Amino acid sequence: MPVKLVCPRCRTTEGAAPLEAGEPQAGRAWTCPRCGARYPILHDIALLSRDAGALLEHDLEGWLGGGETAPESLDPGLGLALAWLGGERRRRSMGARVLAASAYGDGGAALRGWVRAMLAAHHAAGAGEGLDLGCGAGAAACELSVRLDRAWALDTSGTALRLGRAIACGETRWLDVPALGTVTRRARVDPVEGARPDRIVWLGADAHDPPIEGGAFDVVVALNLVDTVRDPWLVVQQAIAATRSGGLLLVACPFSWRDDLTEADRWLGDDARRSAEDGPAALEGLLAEAGALLDRRELDWSLSHDARATMLRRALALAVRVR
Ligand SMILES: C[S@@+](CC[C@H](N)C(=O)[O-])C[C@H]1O[C@@H](n2cnc3c(N)ncnc32)[C@H](O)[C@@H]1O
Numbered sequence: 475m476p477v478k479l480v481c482p483r484c485r486t487t488e489g490a491a492p493l494e495a496g497e498p499q500a501g502r503a504w505t506c507p508r509c510g511a512r513y514p515i516l517h518d519i520a521l522l523s524r525d526a527g528a529l530l531e532h533d534l535e536g537w538l539g540g541g542e543t544a545p546e547s548l549d550p551g552l553g554l555a556l557a558w559l560g561g562e563r564r565r566r567s568m569g570a571r572v573l574a575a576s577a578y579g580d581g582g583a584a585l586r587g588w589v590r591a592m593l594a595a596h597h598a599a600g601a602g603e604g605l606d607l608g609c610g611a612g613a614a615a616c617e618l619s620v621r622l623d624r625a626w627a628l629d630t631s632g633t634a635l636r637l638g639r640a641i642a643c644g645e646t647r648w649l650d651v652p653a654l655g656t657v658t659r660r661a662r663v664d665p666v667e668g669a670r671p672d673r674i675v676w677l678g679a680d681a682h683d684p685p686i687e688g689g690a691f692d693v694v695v696a697l698n699l700v701d702t703v704r705d706p707w708l709v710v711q712q713a714i715a716a717t718r719s720g721g722l723l724l725v726a727c728p729f730s731w732r733d734d735l736t737e738a739d740r741w742l743g744d745d746a747r748r749s750a751e752d753g754p755a756a757l758e759g760l761l762a763e764a765g766a767l768l769d770r771r772e773l774d775w776s777l778s779h780d781a782r783a784t785m786l787r788r789a790l791a792l793a794v795r796v797r
Contacts, residue, residue, distance in 0.1 A: 477603045477626065477690040481506035482513075482524045482683055519635050521678035522685035529630050529678055536633030537678070582613060584773045585697050585726055585789065586666070589617045592793045593693065596722050596768055597621065602692030605716055607681045607709070608699030612638025612674070614724075616666035618693060619673040626691075628677045628684060635676045637663075642671040681709045688715045693722045698775075698789065700727045700757065702735050706742050710757070714764040717796040722768075725761060726791040728775050729753040754790045761794045769793035 484506060503512045504520055513522050516537050523529050530537050593599075604618035609627035611634055618625035619642070629635050640647060647663045679685050681696070682705055694717045700706045710725070717723045729750050731741045742760075743752035761767070775787045 477605075477624070478687045479520075479522065479685050480687055481509060481511055482522055482679070482685045483511040484509035485685075516632065516678070517636055519632065519639075519676045519678050523630075523678065523680050524683060525680070529632075529680065533631040533633050536631055536636060538632075582775070584775065585791065586613050586617060588726070588771070588773060588791050589614050589695060589697070589724060590620075592722065592724055592769060593617065593621050596793065596795070597693055603690065604693040604695065605684075605686070605691045607684070607694065607696040607713055607716075608702065609638055610634050610698070611663065612642055612676075613666060614695045614697055615674050616642050616669035618695065619670040620666075620668045622693060623673065625674045626677055626686070627674055628679050628681065630678065630680055632678060635678060639671070639674070639676050641665050642669045642674055644669075644671075681712060684712055684716060686716060689718045691716050691718060691721060693717075693724070695724045697724070697726045698728060700725065700742070701729055701731050704736060705740055706736060707740070707760070710760050714761075714796060717764075719796060721796050723761070723764065723794045723796050724791070725757065725794075726773065726789045727753075727757060728787040728789040730787055757790065758792060761792050765794045765796040767792065768795055 503514050504522070505512050513520060514526065515521070521529060521537070599621045600623075602622045604615075604622045604625045606612065606615035606618060606625060606627045609615045609629045610631075612627050615625045615627035615638060627635065627638055629638075637647065637649075641663060642665070644665045646665065648660055649663055677685075681699060681703060694713050696709070696713045700709055703709045713723060713725065729742070731738075731746075731749060738746035741749040741753065742756040743749040744756075745752070758767075758770070769792070771791050773789045773791050775789045776784045
């Protein structure tokens with residue numbers, strides 16, 4: 475069954491409302507036939523969120539920068555959101571730096587390799603639909619596109635989605651990536667070999683409230699997402715809910731919490747101060763409730779400061795066959 479998008483506004487009260495069929499087009503909006511909600515399409519990427527203003531605020535430059543945004547694509551609701559934002563325009567885009575460092579930086583290779591290995595071991599090649607939640611620069615979505623019919627790449631950041639799309643199309647980019655503290659360095663981001671951009675759908679949306687029918691995906695991936703969201707427990711539940719019965723769920727988390735992203739009382743584990751120690755068991759417990767554990771490993775995730783210094787974190791990577 476092909477995956478169906480649903481209207482983020484009315485599905486909770488009136489059930490799934492498929493959006494109008496058709497490919498996204500620049501300058502157009504998608505309208506829900508049931509409740510009439512309109513969702514903008516910016517840079518050819520549909521922004522399917524109940525709270526488009528929040529997504530824009532999260533990454534104003536990424537969604538509206540670049541001079542490609544047709545003003546007519548912004549509906550009145552968004553216009554209001556923008557007017558509000560105009561007063562306190564902070565341009566606090568996560569930017570490309572964190573994303574690229576995560577997906578393609580020195581340590582990202584281990585996670586990508588793990589995704590590839592898990593797909594090879596636990597998913598028959600050539601069929602199915604995959605979802606990369608919090609896709610960042612899209613490395614996992616590219617891996618999904620190699621082996622599946624279609625990959626959906628979902629993120630709140632326009633910067634990430636546009637960057638991912640460029641890389642998936644074979645472009646090489648140079649980016650400032652974080653090293654240590656506030657120090658950045660230039661890094662080269664290469665395309666993923668064999669990526670199929672024609673199979674990837676880039677979607678602006680919130681992983682707390684993904685605009686997709688539940689239980690539809692054969693493979694769901696959430697890498698280094700859980701410790702960057704407002705409500706980690708909810709995002710894990712959404713990842714589980716998106717996976718079909720018998721499907722493969724891949725979650726990796728370095729437990730690198732930031733209290734400006736996730737309030738401490740939501741960090742996984744009984745005690746926020748010890749989340750690095752007991753967070754992994756909490757995450758494993760949540761996933762164990764959803765299905766059978768296929769693989770568990772600790773993957774080093776390193777960021778080079780310079781030629782002689784590296785910061786090392788360890789991500790817990792869990793593969794689950796969802797019940
Ligand atoms: C540390 S990066 C990881 C990116 C990628 N998964 C990887 O491993 O390379 C976290 C990503 O999650 C995205 N993100 C944060 N909160 C999100 C949310 N609520 N919904 C969707 N994406 C989100 C960020 O924009 C960012 O691209």
